[in-house]
Amino acid sequence: PADEAGVRPALDPDALLATAATAGFLTRDPRGEVRFTAGVYATVLASTTPWPAVAAAHARLAAAVTDPIQAVRHRALATDAVDSALAADLAQAALDCRDRGDRATAAELALLAAERTPAADAEGALRHYESAAADAGRAGRLDLARRAAAAVTDRTARPAPRVHVLLAVIDAAGQALDDVGELFVRAAAEADRDPALLAAVQLRLAWKANLADGDPVRARSAASRSAALAARAGDTETAVAALTMRARLERILGDPAAEHTLAAALRDSGAPHPTGLRNQPHFLRLRHALFDDDLDRARDGLLHLLPLAERSGEAEDVIEVLRSLAETQARSGRCRDAVGYAERAARIAADAGLSPGPSWYTGALAEAAGGSFERARTLAERGVRASREEHDQVFLSRNRYALGHILLITGDPAAAAEVLLDVRELERAQRVADPSVLRWHGDLAEALAATGRQPEAAELIATTTAAARDLGRTGVLAALRRAEAAAAEPAEAERLLRSAADDFAALGLPLEHARTLWALSRTHLRLRRRAAARAALEDALAIFTEAGAAAWQALLTEALDRLLAGASGRALTDAEHRLAALVAAGASNREAAARLFLSVKTVEAMLTRIYRKLDVRSRAQLAAAWADTGEQPA
Structure with a gap:
């Protein structure tokens, strides 16, 4: 940050700063301090x-400036002169920043x-460089971590400081662990036979194997080795993180x-502490509560951890707690809160230069x-790409x-199926066996069924149901x-949907409950129960409205309007009806032409007439409108 006093008198500081703030280059607080939103602006200004x-x-x-640290x-x-008194003041300022989480x-x-x-105080300089590396690692500042690590490795041959700064660079890399792959080899070689240092290296290797390599089995082995080495070294903190x-x-x-x-990790850890919160068992316990749909427990615990994470100054910790809160609030129907937490997480990641x-x-x-x-699809x-x-x-x-998921909900089951089939292959390659961690299975089965691939859908449902039952995953x-x-068949579909809706309601998953009621409304239409269809649709819309689910509200309002207006496939000719069914199921114009x-x-001409009759403007809207008529896909 800088103060307006630093601007040349010949310029109009207020006008310049207002223009820069409007452009998003900086922010100004009520005290008149200025902070660049991205370090590159300050760097370019200083370097030129x-x-x-x-x-x-x-x-x-x-x-x-009024801030003594600044x-x-x-x-x-x-x-650029050396000055022991100034160095001591800087070290104290760094400690103060550390204490307040910056x-x-x-x-x-x-x-x-x-x-x-x-130069006479070489050990003092080395300690400062080590501290800088550790802080940069926790803040996700890869540039600063690399500078500090290079200085340490140039100044000492002792294994411990060399390994610690290499690990700090790895920590600063965040999700982009492939970018620092050579450092794992260097750190392991430097650690030699020191069990504490090797434990720390193995823990990072577990992170890399899971995130970058997509191999949780190898990652589990590395985590087990880390826990054993840390126990041998008497390093409780690393042992808990490894467990x-x-x-x-x-x-x-x-x-x-x-x-x-x-439970073993929790027993050995004591109370949660700010440093490395995302790798502590208290946080993982709350992630498991989210996976288990125990949303009240997850939310209460995460709200307790958030101030700890914020005080730590570790950007990744804050991001992970905010992300978990966003997912929890989205599932529990607090949609505006979910968007707010997600936006905060994204801003912090951008400011810290993290993935x-x-x-x-x-x-x-x-x-x-x-x-x-639309925004959801853009972000996904x-x-x-990232x-x-x-x-x-x-x-x-x-x-x-x-x-x-977004493609399916917005009426493009064919595209959704292709994307979700890719997810299935990725999950298989990573040997993910618990279907509660990433819940793609039901969406893929729906997309397959909607595009005429019922045998594939049935096989997926059967295998996933067996795993979910064994693990007790009700949601x-x-x-x-x-x-x-x-x-x-309609009667069986009604039974299945009522059962699913009851379970979603009992679990406190309002969006899933309302989505299921929408499907039930379509089933009522297939059974020619227009009044029941309308009631189920209105109940679903009321739930989405109360949850603040704006996009869902818009979808269901359109569906209800179509239902009330009586827009249905009966207004089409037989030939138009057959074409609409094929296109709603995902067929291209060329495929439909060959079939018919x-x-x-x-x-193309028939499709234009169908769009006009059904008051839709795209294939996705046609698919949604067709589903709302209760017609079966071709």
């Missing part, structure tokens, strides 16, 4: 200005302290030992619940799932019953 002007500006700022920072930046500034100040320390990671992987793999391992893939995934889910399906597509670029297999499958079973209803022995031009 002559050194005497930069030094003079920092000297003026040191005298003008004052000492500007004092240091106003000179790890990024702490890292910058510790680096300055090291650089201003006289927590093993429990996380056991849950993914459908291993019943997961809860026992998590956007996880935050975009959560943003897509939150927007699909309480925002707009961005998340897919995860591919960073070789993040976990969030590649999650962002693909979010995209497939997953309810979603599978809803998917089964999509291909069932017509030319593509004739199909």
Whole structure:
């Protein structure tokens, strides 16, 4: 941050700052302080200005700012001379920043302290560089972590500090662990036979195996080795983190030992502490509560952890708690809260320079619940690209799932099926066995049934039902019953949907409950029960409205309008009826023409008439309107 006093008198500071703030380059607080929204702007400004002007500006700022931490920072930046007193002031300022959770500034100040320390105090400089690396790792500042690590490895041959700073760089990389792959080999070699150092390296190898390599089995083995090495070294903190990671992987793999391992980690950990919160058992216990649809417990616990994460200054901790809160609130029907938490997580990730893939995934889910399906799709597509670029297999499958879910809901089952089939392959490659972690199974079964691939849908439902029953995943079973209803005879579909709706209501999953009532409304139409269809649709709309599910409200309002207006396939000719059924099931114009022995031009003309009669403007809207008539897909 800088103060307006640093602007040249010849310029109009208010006008310049207002323009920059409007453009999103900086923010201004009520005290008049200015903060660049991205470090690149400050870096470019400093690098293109002559050194005497930069030094003079920092000297003026040191005298003008009211924050003592910023004052000492500007004092240091106003000179390149070594000064033991200034180094001590910088070290104290770094400690103060650390205490108030500002790890990024702490890292910058510790680096300055090291650089201003006289050569005679080599050990003091080394300690400052180590502190800078640790703070940068926790703040996700890869640039600062690399600078500090290079300084340490140049100045000492001792294994412990060398390994610690290499691990700090790995930590700063966040999800992009493939970008620092060579550091794992270096850290393991430097650790030699030291069990504490090897435990720390194995823990990071477990993270990489899961996130970057998509291999939870290998990750579980590395976590187990880390726990054993840490226990041998008497390093309780690393042992707890390793047990927590093993429990996380056991849950993914459908291993019943997961809860026992998590209980062991909780027993050894004591109360949660701010540092590395996302890797502690207290956080994982709340993630498991989310997976188990115990949403009140998950929300209450996450709200308790959020201030701890914020005080720690570890960007990834704050992001993970906010993401979990967004997912919890979306599922429990607090849609506006979900969007707010997701947006906060995305902003912090952007400010810290961390991978956007996880935050975009959560943003897509939150927007699909309480925002707009268009924004949700955009975020999911961005998340897919980011995860591919960073070789993040976990969030590649999650962002693909979010995209497939949105395509299905907005009336494109053919595209949804292709995307979700890709998710199935990704999940199989990662050997994910617990269907509660990422709930793509029901959506894929619905998409397959809607596109005439009922045998594939039935096989998926049968295999997933068996796994969900063995693990006691009630919410997953309810979603599978809803998917089964999509291909069932009307009477059986009604029974399945009523059962699923009751389970969703009991679990406190209002969006799933309302979505199931919408499907029930369509089933009533198939049974020629228009009054019952209207009642189910109105109940679903009321639930979505109370939850603040804006996008769903719009979909169901359109469906109710069609129902009340009597818009149905009966207004079509027989030939139009057959074509509408094929297109609603996902057939292209060329495929429909071949099936109906017509030319593509004739199909295009007929489709224009169908759109006009049904008051729709796209294939996706046609599919939704067709479903609301109660007609069976071709």
